[in-house]
Each structure stands twice: as C-alpha cells, then as structure tokens.
Amino acid sequence: MPQLLLGNDAIALGMIQSGCQVVTAYPGTPSSEILAGVIKFKKKLGADVYTEWSASEKVALEVALAASWSGLRAATTMKQVGLNVAADPLFSAAYTGVVAGLVIVPCDDPGPHSSQTEQDSRLMALTAKVPVFDPSTPEEAMAMVEAAFDLSERHRIPVILRPTTRVCHAVQSVDIDDPAQKYKANGKAGFKKDPQRWAATPVFRLKLHHELNAKLQAIEAEFEKSPLNTIFNSPISNSLNGELEIGRIGIIASGVAFATAQESLAELGVSAPLLKIGTPYPLPRKLVSDFVSQFDRVLVLEEPDACIELQIPDRTRVSGRLDGVVPIAGELTPEVIMSVVAEALERAGVSVPPPPDDATLASIVQSLKITPRRPRLCPGCSHRSAFYTVKHTFGPNAIYPGDIGCYTLGTNLRVVDTCVDMGASVTMAAGFYHAGRLIGDKRPIISTIGDSTFIHSGIVPLINAVHTNARFVLLILDNHTTAMTGAQPTPANDFAADGGAATRVPIPDIVKACGVKFVRVADPYDQEPFESLLKEAHAFTQSPDGGVAVIIADRPCVLYDDTPVKSNPMPVVVTEQCDGCRYCVEAFECPALVLRPDKSRVDIDYRTCVECGQCIDACYKGFIVPKELAVSDQPLAVSN
C-alpha cells in the first residue's frame, strides 16, 4: 500500500530498514526531519536504535564513526554547511575507513532557501575522497540509503548520501512493502584494536591514502555498471519534425534536475538521450566519456554546482554550469531547465514549441510590485523584547554581531549587523574589539547568539575572547530549544532526542567556566530591568578590570512552551488616538500589530496575538494600553 512520505522520512525509514543502529544529527534546514523520522520509525517498529541531537555536526559524525568502528551501522545527518563543521573527521575517516556501514547525509540547499551558501556537498565528497549518491526523489533516496550502507560496508569507506531541499521536503507516494528491518547486524560487533589504522601516524597515513585511492578505483569500476547510472530515452527523435539526425545532442543530469529535465523533454515532445547519474563521485568516467563521444553537444544539468561536469575528462563538447550555458548559480527551477533545454535543442536543430508561460500576465503581476512577505519573529517571541530593549539602550551607533538562528531576524530590527556562521557572533565581537582598539573606535559591541548555537560553536570563541581581554556584551538568547529548525533539544535541556532522560548542562555554569566575570540571567520580558542590566553590562566592559559581560536572556520559545505567557496574560488594545505613525509596526515588528490598508491606524490582530503585552512600550505615545486600563465605553480595535 503506497503511503505519503516526506523525503526526510523516506531517508529515515531507509536507515531503519538497513539496520542502522546509531543515528546522530545536528538540526539544520532542510535536514532536520530525518532524525525525527528515525525516532518515529524506531518506536513504531520497535527497533533498537541509539539517536542523539548532538552538540554539533563534528560531534555527530565522530559519535557515528565510533559506532561504525564498533561494528554497528551508523548514520549522521546535517545541513550542507554543517558538513563544513564536520569536515575534519570526514577527511580523516576517509583514510582510516570504517567497519560497519557509515552513511553521512548532508542536505544541500540550492537557491539558497535557508542557508548562508549554495555550496555543493558532492564537491566536499570529491575533495574528501568519499563516494556520494545523488537522489532525484524521496523514493529513490530511500533506496539509495540501503545501497549506500552496502557500498560503505563492502569497501570499508564512509559514504555520503546528498539530497537537496526539493528531495528532503518533497512528499511522495511511496510503496512501502515491508516496513521491517531488512538488515540484521552481522554479529561481529565490538571495537577491535588496530592502532596502525585507527590511530595511524603520518607514515601509516600515506599507506592509508594509497588504500583509499584503490578503494575509489574499485568503486568507480562498480559505478560503471550500476543501475543508478542509466541512459534513458532512445537516440533523438522529434515528434514535431519527425526523425532527426542521430547524435546531435545528449543530456547528463542528476538529482532533482534529472526529474525536471525528463518532464521538460516530455512537455516538449522530444525524446533526447538522457544519462542519469546517481553516483556523481567517483564519476563513472568511461560511461560518461562514451556517452559524450556520441554527440555534437552534451548538456550537464546538476545542482547546486558543477561536480559531474568538473570530472568529465574531455569537456570540449560539454556545456553546463562551468561554461555558463546553465546559470552558474541558483536553483535549477523548471523554468531554468526548460529554457536551457529548449535553447540547446534549438541550437541542435530541433524545433520546439514555445513554452506556455504567459509573459503578459507575468509582466502585469511584476508591475504590481508585490514583495514577498519577509519572515518575522513570532508574536510573543522573547527575542523581539530583547532586541527592542537593546536597540533602545544602545541605539544605531553600536556594533551588533549576530548569529545563526531565528534571531538572525534581528536584522529586521537593525540589531544584527553581521551573520557569518555558527558562533561567529562571539569571535566577530572580539575581532571588532581588537580592531577598534587599534584605530580608536570605541563604539559599544553587543553580540547576540542563541542557546543551541552557543553550545554548538560559541564556547571556544568565548574562552578565546576572555583570554585575549576582549570587551563586549554577549547576549545569549536562551529560549530553551533549537527553535528555527523545529524545537530540537540542546545539551541545556534535561531530555534527549527520543524523549529519554538526559543530563542538563546549564548555560550559566558554562559561561562562568569560560572565565567570564560578569554573568547575569534575566527575563527579557521585564524590559526596564533588562535595560538597566544592559547598561550595567556595558559599564563592566568599560571598567578598568572589565572584560566580556554575558547576559543570558532567559525565556522559553513561545511556540513550544507558552505556559509563562498563558499564566500571566496581558491583553492590550490600541486606543482611538492611534494616528498610524507606523513606529510600532517598524520598530517592534510584531505580526499581530497590523497597519490598516489605508494607513490610518494600527490594529491588534487578535487571531495571532498571544497577549504577551510586550508591545505596550512599542508605542512611545502611549496608545497601546493594557485592556483592563482601557476606558470601558471606548470601542476596542478589532482586526478585519
């Protein structure tokens, strides 16, 4: 019976069915649902699987690696930039190899939709010298998980499965014949010492490098014959023009671009030879070269960068991302692929019908200039209260290094000036301080980081900043969860990924242990005391014996724990005097504060308002007031 499966659930089910016993992850879009899926299926099927939300991707990969060396199949998932964090163990593990199958799943984000780069994890695989699978659909991703474990185990090498956003977050009807574990552990479990491999010194590392190269050669030979690399469609025929000369044009595609290219060709009524590559590295070079040699021109469609194209030995007849025939950045949407394919066919003398896209309608819509609604912090979000008070305290002159999470949206409120990577708020703050000292720039530096990100990558930078006598205010926005990616627990929670008990590592203790002398915990909802605390913290950074001052803004994410808000509701109204000055809408930016279309005044949207009362101070004219104080005969503002 077919079921609807999210791509990430399909990958999770593939892991359970493959007998994977350890799955670790650090959350990140578009990968986050995989571990949640593993937990769901392990409970459903009664499978004995250890799962953890690790403190970082590097931690996740190393925990999984030890499981593999102990003879247990293991997997780890992350977003593509997470693989940068895990690059160190990845490169080393390629040399040492594995015992039981080890599958690493970095999820790429062509576009990018929710990442700081469009980097290609297949190129990371190429650089680290580990094989990579590139699925086109959830169904194929599920099948590839099993193939990846099998390959990893037979060749004793870590294997990457690289889905993209459109695979991870696609929902497909998938035939699930038998959702039981198909694979049983091989019974050779238990770590076996082999220091020349597991603790190899540089002399042995050279030997391991040769061994790795030999493995890759064997794997490439295997990929030459793999059904994952298959030619679809007969030599070119054109339903519009009848038979055309054979050998004018061929297409090589992988991942989602393959499925889209297939659809485009079908819509155009053209049957062009299409080589699907399911294993971009090591590329089956003979298969690809033989294919290329049959055509005048070969188009390569892949995301997000050029991995297949880069490995083709002779590219004189090849067009793709590298020569710019395919746009060199951005997602290969159906519009892009249709236009690239249609153009290539035209150049090869195949006439194609114009696409039905209506340019007139599109240009009318464009002329209306409807900008996409930008994401905003949720109503009741404590980050907003913290940011609003920070802005009120330090103004536009201060330097505000930011970090990765919901609170990157502090850019909207103009209290996030930089966003580099996980943990950079702390290092950049120190860097701005040291640079400023050299040039006499005395602007206050206030950096913000979330609880999960602080534990992931903020601790070492904080130790470094304290040690180097940097002076800035670090605001740890502790909402007790990893909110942006769906509320995964952090080490500061007392429960684990699957709900089991875990040991809480309190953030204030960590901060104190880093050597910080000014550590305070405060509720950002108490805006006035919070402002005083910010001033006190800044004064500490300026005092003779001062250094880094840390404030932990402590309030749970309202989406996942609204008890503090619910237990102390503060409903508000906008009084009749509201003149539509827009100050609250722009400076506080709560989605529940809505400017009327005629811009005459602001209303509260009571459907989304959580009654936190935090916006009262957002109207400096005093027109947002607690409901209980509003004059009884005054008409209450009601949203349409």
Added chain:
Amino acid sequence: MERKLIIAGIGGQGVVYATKVVSQAGLLRGERVLASENHGMSQRGGSVMSCVKIGGSDAPLIRRGTADAVVAFDRLEAIRNLPFVRAGGNVCVNTPDGLDPAVNGRLAEMGVGVHLINANALANELGASSAANLIVLGFAAAHGALGLTLDDLKESVKALGPTKAVEMNLKALDVGAAKAMANGRFA
C-alpha cells in the same frame, strides 16, 4: 490525468495542512502524488507556497504557465502566484475583495476561471477561524478546479485525522462547497 496545483498563503494559514489534504486525496484515489513543501524561514509569517502533482511526473516543482489551479488563502499571495496558472486553469482565492483590476482582463483573455470567497468571514461564522483553508479547498473542489471531488477531500480529511478536528474540517469543506453552489456552480 495529471493535475498540477499551487497552494499559497502566509505562514500560519494552513498551507502545509491543505497540501496534505490534497495529496492524501490523490493517494486515496490510487494515483501517484508528489508535493513540495516550504520549511524553515518561510514558516515565520513569510510567504508560503507548495506545489502538488497528482498522477504526474517526478519533478517536484511546477513551471510557470502550467498549473491547473492556484489556490490561495491570501489575496496578495494569489496575485504573486498568478503566473503559474495555465490558460483555461482556475484561480481560487480567499479574499473579501476582488483580485486586482490590473490582472482581471488578462485572466479573462486566457480563459482562467477566477473564484473568490470570503473564507475568513465564513470561518468566523463557523466558529473556527483557522478553518478558512479548508473552506477554500471545498470551494475550489466544487468549482472543479482541483480535479478532485468534495468527497475525495472528505475521505482525505477523515484519513488524516485527528478525530476531534475531523468534524469541523468536514463542515468547513461543506461550507466552501455550498458557497460555490450558491455561485451557480455544481461539482
């Protein structure tokens, strides 16, 4: 027969659930389904759009000019996604007002059916302000815009559960469908 549907709205309006209802309906009919969802930043009150293909290809996205219907829970999101609709397709929108005078002429020339419903008001009457999405779906189905019948959607809602939400959701589908019938259309 392949159906390509765009479902659009703002984070919090139930685009993801509506996508599930339509997808599950296709599945229950024994057809291939492929839907693409938005996750991440888009869930924080931003624009949300999903593509659903029933009985169609393995490509997750829908190309401009090829969607059989654009179903939108917000007027501006509807207009933004209009370029996806094909000639002869349908646009079903939750709005108390018209679409936009600027687009009406061209849509008429393309033979696109434009169906407007004030689903927020109907949802409030129903006492379930969050059910506007299902009212629009019922409305769209009754207009024949989805290639799915009202019964297909109802079976889907029942299959998806949870039990306590099913009754209200079925009512919402009926309210939308009734509005379409009142407009003189019959599913």
